Amino acid sequence: MEIGPIVRALTRNRTRVLLIVLQIAITLAVVTNAVNMIATERTKMKQASGFDDDNLLWVFSRPFADSFGDRAFRITTTRSDVRALRTIPGVKSVVNTNFIPWQGGGSSGEVKAAGGDGSSYRTQEYTASPAFTDTLGVKIVSGRNIGEGDINDEPNATTANVIISRGLERLIFKGQSAVGKQFIEPDNSVDTIVGVFDPFYNPYGWPIHEYCLVYPGTVARNGALFLVRVNPGAMKSVSQAVEKKLLSVNDGRNFEMRTISEVRDKYFTEGRIVIMAMTAVIILIVIVTGLGIVGVTSFSVTERKKQIGTRRALGATKSAILRYFLMENWLITNSGVLLGILLAYGLNYLLVTHTSGVKLDWRYLIAGVTLLWVQGIVATLVPAMRAAAVSPVIATRGV
């Protein structure tokens, strides 16, 4: 093919070529890094909690009536609340607990294994009624669940039967079963592990996402908290019925409600913004660069009409002209791509060292290069076809 003349023609239009090369190079750098950012955020958002997130509803009862000043009253009301919530059609299970999935935190404490090497381990700690596992949709994998009989709401109790997550079992007991083992709390109270549940993941400010210890008990000190698991599709009808139901138990309070999907979305706000923004940037950049290539090639066709006519008059076929422009564009695109690969890694280096960027996956680079090739061909095609349509007669006109 006629590469020689194409290259010579290109060197005569250095500015035009340089503009497109730069544009393509930066496009490649931005697009690949944007895709990389999107992929990073997507991976983070793929993290499963292990719970039935889509069918969980969080309900918070905030009392204002004086009667709630009495502890015994709070506990009996909370228990009635659980019973009342269970009667709502579409409700699968209800737990009274201070645990809220995907809140980005929670409560934690330190425990020591009785008879262990004395090291303390930090773990998430929550109080819950026995329906904890059923409501979240997690399984007891060894031992037994906590039962109503394990609940002891006495604040000065020094012993408790607890269940822990498998992550915590692995961390502390290194492969041995935790069932029957004991924890010593900082206040020297003793917890006996009766069961282990799995899975559990709740993002925390500290790296203790998979560690969890659950005490049997009633959560009713500053208002009562519930997680309600509904049958698939029943979220709307259940959430509409909750307030009325609980008011019928006691109307001296207000309620706050949120679905766990909402809580989860909020937790991933940043990732969702990054994904939306970078998707928009990719789409726009491809359009802008595409229009740019169309524009510049069109002008270069107009500029060279006479030469094209001359070539046609000298025997070049239409397809030869078309090939010429496509080939020219392909050469330009490839120079842009080569520079772009360097730029992409340069930009990625900056993002990794100065922001929370992750190393660029070379597969995105290949996808980006393919995209630019296709874009180059599509964007050149229209002006190139116009060039091919130039009549040889033009050569006979003018100078």
Added chain:
Amino acid sequence: MFAYNLRIAIKSLRRHPLLTGVIIAGIALGICASTTFTTVRHMFARDPLPGRSSRIFYVRMDNWDPATPYPDDGGGTNPHHVPPQVAYRDAMELMRSNIPVRQSVMFAANVIVFPEKRAARPYSDRGRMVFSDFFTMFGVPFHYGGPWDRRADAKAEQVAVIDDATNQKLFGGTNSVGKRLRLGTRDFTIVGVLAPWRPFIRMYDVTQNFVQQPEPIYLPFNTAISMEIRPGGNSDGWKPVGPTYRDFLASDVDCLQFWVELRSPTDRASYQTFVDNYVRQEKTKGRFPRPLNNQVTSLLDLLKEIGIVRPAMTAMAVMSILFLIICSLNLTGLLLGKFLSRAPELSVRRALGATRGDIFLQHLIECELVGVAGGVIGMLLSLGVLRFIAKFITATTVISLDPEMILAALFLSLVAGGIAGLYPAWRACKLQPAVQLKV
């Protein structure tokens, strides 16, 4: 001459409406993207208390477990990591110092509001328990009345400050200073009503959800303690604590934010010494078992330390500026083609006496025209996008373009138009009229 050039430029732009549209849209998109993301970053990065922030300091003391340092999000390996808040008993001792010109320890907690109107249901709302200095230290604007005085702090009086929205809700927006407000089991007297106030960063408590709206209700700290209100935010402890409120007050549970205003670096140094001496003295009583590590951190340093500017925001700002560069390159290419295709017309003008300078200026004006048009459209677009993003981040529409950012965007569009247009305009004025006129 300028008016003439402008007229020619407009004429030229109108001759190719499609091309002009593409060019302006390109610039508009570039400006929109870059303005939006640099603004989002700017909202977090800017000084939340201009002029005052260098005098405001956050106090922390390491009262953590001798066995392990206070854990951080990297796995608790940093031995200098200090608990983010202070305990009640220490805060009370530090409050005795007269080195700070102003100081306030504080915490957030829910309070139950009983509206006067019989029909309205009581409701629970977010409250902040502060000392009177809080309002001045953090530049809180008042609509009616003002902060309570220091005597009210000392005597734990039942006075309250409410925000504008609460005043609208409970008192229809009228001056409610002096009126009664029942909170929980007690009656409070309203002494101040805030003007609408929405700092983007809730800088006085960054321990959790720092983009949240400021609290609607403010009560004297000592009054809240006398009502046995427990802090509702994060609380960190490593030792067992008894169940009663008295146990809590005597404990090492870190759950309060402590701020001081210090006039000068000298005061800052002497305050650091004061805190260190206090901790040394407590050490003799067996408290503060870890190595001495007390931090008096300026507001801006604290914001930097907790990483208020998320790395993703910086990354997005960089990407959006690269996008603007692409748009500019695109503009250069399109203008170059456009100007050069106008060669015959330009040659006639040159032959009739127009100088190179005239041609250059005319084309540059045309470029700036599309630059500014694109800039203005881009900014308007950006306003819309920012509204959307603000809803996402804070559930309110508090991100907007401040004058600084509007000027920056306009400047950017002028620069983009100028730089992009410089080369094409230069090429246009370098055309040889003789070559073209031969035809």
